Amino acid sequence: MSLDLPQGMQINAPLHPRFEQILSREALELVAKLHRAFEPRRQELLKARVARQARIDAGELPGFLPETKAIREGDWKVAPLPKALECRRVEITGPVERKMIINAFNSGADSYMTDFEDSNSPNWYNQIQGQVNLFDAIRRRIDFTAENGKEYKLNDKIATLQVRPRGWHLDEKHVLVDGARVSGGIFDFALFFFHNAREQIARGAGPFFYLPKMESHLEARLWNDLFVMAQDALGIPQGTIKATVLVETILATFEMEEILFELREHSAGLNAGRWDYIFSCIKKFKKNKDFCLANRGAITMEVPFMRSYALALVQACHKRGAPAMGGMSALIPIKNDPVANEKALAGIRHDKTRDANDGYDGGWVAHPGLVPIAMEEFVKVLGDKPNQWGKRVEGSYGPKDWLNFQPEQPITEAGVRNNINVGIHYLGSWFAGNGCVPIHNLMEDAATAEISRSQIWQWVVSPKGKLDDGRKVTAEMVRALIPEELAKVKAVVSAQGEATATYDQAAKIFEEMSLSDNFPEFLTLPLYEAMD
Ligand SMILES: CC(=O)SCCNC(=O)CCNC(=O)[C@H](O)C(C)(C)COP(=O)(O)OP(=O)(O)OC[C@H]1O[C@@H](n2cnc3c(N)ncnc32)[C@H](O)[C@@H]1OP(=O)(O)O
Numbered sequence: 001m002s003l004d005l006p007q008g009m010q011i012n013a014p015l016h017p018r019f020e021q022i023l024s025r026e027a028l029e030l031v032a033k034l035h036r037a038f039e040p041r042r043q044e045l046l047k048a049r050v051a052r053q054a055r056i057d058a059g060e061l062p063g064f065l066p067e068t069k070a071i072r073e074g075d076w077k078v079a080p081l082p083k084a085l086e087c088r089r090v091e092i093t094g095p096v097e098r099k100m101i102i103n104a105f106n107s108g109a110d111s112y113m114t115d116f117e118d119s120n121s122p123n124w125y126n127q128i129q130g131q132v133n134l135f136d137a138i139r140r141r142i143d144f145t146a147e148n149g150k151e152y153k154l155n156d157k158i159a160t161l162q163v164r165p166r167g168w169h170l171d172e173k174h175v176l177v178d179g180a181r182v183s184g185g186i187f188d189f190a191l192f193f194f195h196n197a198r199e200q201i202a203r204g205a206g207p208f209f210y211l212p213k214m215e216s217h218l219e220a221r222l223w224n225d226l227f228v229m230a231q232d233a234l235g236i237p238q239g240t241i242k243a244t245v246l247v248e249t250i251l252a253t254f255e256m257e258e259i260l261f262e263l264r265e266h267s268a269g270l271n272a273g274r275w276d277y278i279f280s281c282i283k284k285f286k287k288n289k290d291f292c293l294a295n296r297g298a299i300t301m302e303v304p305f306m307r308s309y310a311l312a313l314v315q316a317c318h319k320r321g322a323p324a325m326g327g328m329s330a331l332i333p334i335k336n337d338p339v340a341n342e343k344a345l346a347g348i349r350h351d352k353t354r355d356a357n358d359g360y361d362g363g364w365v366a367h368p369g370l371v372p373i374a375m376e377e378f379v380k381v382l383g384d385k386p387n388q389w390g391k392r393v394e395g396s397y398g399p400k401d402w403l404n405f406q407p408e409q410p411i412t413e414a415g416v417r418n419n420i421n422v423g424i425h426y427l428g429s430w431f432a433g434n435g436c437v438p439i440h441n442l443m444e445d446a447a448t449a450e451i452s453r454s455q456i457w458q459w460v461v462s463p464k465g466k467l468d469d470g471r472k473v474t475a476e477m478v479r480a481l482i483p484e485e486l487a488k489v490k491a492v493v494s495a496q497g498e499a500t501a502t503y504d505q506a507a508k509i510f511e512e513m514s515l516s517d518n519f520p521e522f523l524t525l526p527l528y529e530a531m532d
């Protein structure tokens with residue numbers, strides 16, 4: 001099997017069955033075209049992130065941009081939404097794995113965000129097989145037979161598909177154009193769009209996307225310009241693509257209206273991506289000696305800096321006629337423990353009730369078993385209306401609220417151990433090809449794992465990183481706890497009948513990442529270099 005590659009392109013990766021169908025000459029031509037047009041700007045924007053981080057490290061605080069005041073004060077709305085995206089009370093998300101894709105489409109959710117990002121381990125096989133799976137699903141040709149003989153196929157009524165490509169920071173290292181790696185996001189988007197956009201339009205829903213981890217409206221402009229070129233390339237009317245932006249970095253909060261404005265012909269609103277958001281707060285202000293967050297479990301949506309961001313997002317969206325989508329609780333159904341399960345489901349209900357009452361038009365769930373509860377809570381508030389754009393959200397929120405990083409306590413030994421344990425467990429699974437795992441009855445993905453490793457880093461470095469019993473969190477303490485937690489992780493993984501081969505390497509990398517002087521910007525950057 002060999003590929004017919006466009007001029008200047010190299011692919012250094014194995015071809016599994018049907019990969020050549022996804023990696024067709026025409027699809028790769030679109031990848032190359034978008035790469036050549038936009039890669040220099042992606043690189044500039046990534047450099048701008050680094051420069052901004054250096055200024056923040058030196059004490060600069062973010063604020064609203066003076067040069068975009070007219071956008072914030074102007075009278076404009078995003079373009080109307082297509083029918084298929086009007087009602088989004090519950091959105092299920094999950095990695096691009098074949099069985100899960102079928103289950104998610106059939107889950108009863110209004111929409112399904114299929115994920116090449118936080119919940120996906122981006123090895124070559126997962127990325128391209130994910131495209132094969134979506135190709136089949138969109139044409140309603142997907143099926144799957146499990147090892148136990150259970151057969152899976154799509155129901156007549158399925159959720160509306162949205163696709164989350166990788167963020168701007170990630171490369172696709174197996175694909176080079178003119179000697180340079182292509183962007184992971186451009187690669188995922190272009191392959192999906194080339195193969196499926198026309199088919200989706202013919203079927204009345206799509207192409208729709210979710211855009212992750214942006215830090216500025218200029219990054220949103222890059223996506224918008226890319227959409228314009230891609231639509232032209234396929235002869236698809238401008239404005240057909242719709243995309244929801246995850247507001248999951250602290251800096252994006254200062255530019256929410258600008259992000260909607262940049263994408264206004266293509267916008268499907270904003271989503272409060274809480275887990276990357278917490279990670280971003282830690283990352284951006286990690287050198288600020290006044291700032292040190294408490295145990296991960298204490299940073300809920302109810303703490304003031306999270307609550308004020310969540311409410312401001314609803315206000316920004318509704319002012320601009322755009323959906324405000326709630327994020328995801330990490331709670332999942334718990335098997336074999338009815339009491340704990342009831343508690344988890346009550347937690348989900350609480351999360352969705354709060355979001356619905358706050359004015360959100362819908363929200364995310366991690367698991368099909370959570371769809372009915374989330375649906376019930378949004379229907380209670382929405383009734384038969386598709387959205388709550390008419391709802392007035394009281395209050396005025398800004399930098400003082402968003403940068404008030406409390407609580408700072410408790411930090412406990414159990415909290416330190418939990419971060420180490422979760423971090424190692426997640427990294428080991430990621431290397432084994434699974435980007436989303438249940439750990440201690442919670443959903444863990446790349447965003448939640450980032451919180452775990454960055455908290456350890458912060459607690460070691462910050463003078464405020466002290467346990468409730470007075471001990472300072474130190475590198476020595478963390479180094480001593482890592483082998484203990486690694487042993488616990490291996491015991492759990494073995495008990496599940498899974499191999500533990502990847503976990504020693506995971507522990508080593510976790511130690512490097514959480515204790516090195518230089519804070520790696522994303523966990524996934526060095527990890528990706530170490531995977532196939
Ligand atoms: C921070 C963020 O970015 S949030 C967005 C990214 N995160 C996600 O998308 C979460 C995705 N969720 C998942 O991967 C899983 O639900 C996990 C890992 C959290 C839990 O997995 P498990 O404990 O294995 O789930 P469990 O065994 O209860 O699954 C029961 C069934 O539901 C299915 N299922 C579970 N979650 C999902 C999902 N999100 N989509 C589709 N099917 C799912 C399973 O495949 C399984 O199907 P089967 O009975 O036909 O075999």
Ligand SMILES: O=CC(=O)O
Binds near residue numbers: 118246274277327
């Ligand atoms: O992508 C979502 C998040 O919470 O992070």
Ligand SMILES: [Mg+2]
Binds near residue numbers: 213248275276447
């Ligand atoms: Mg995220």
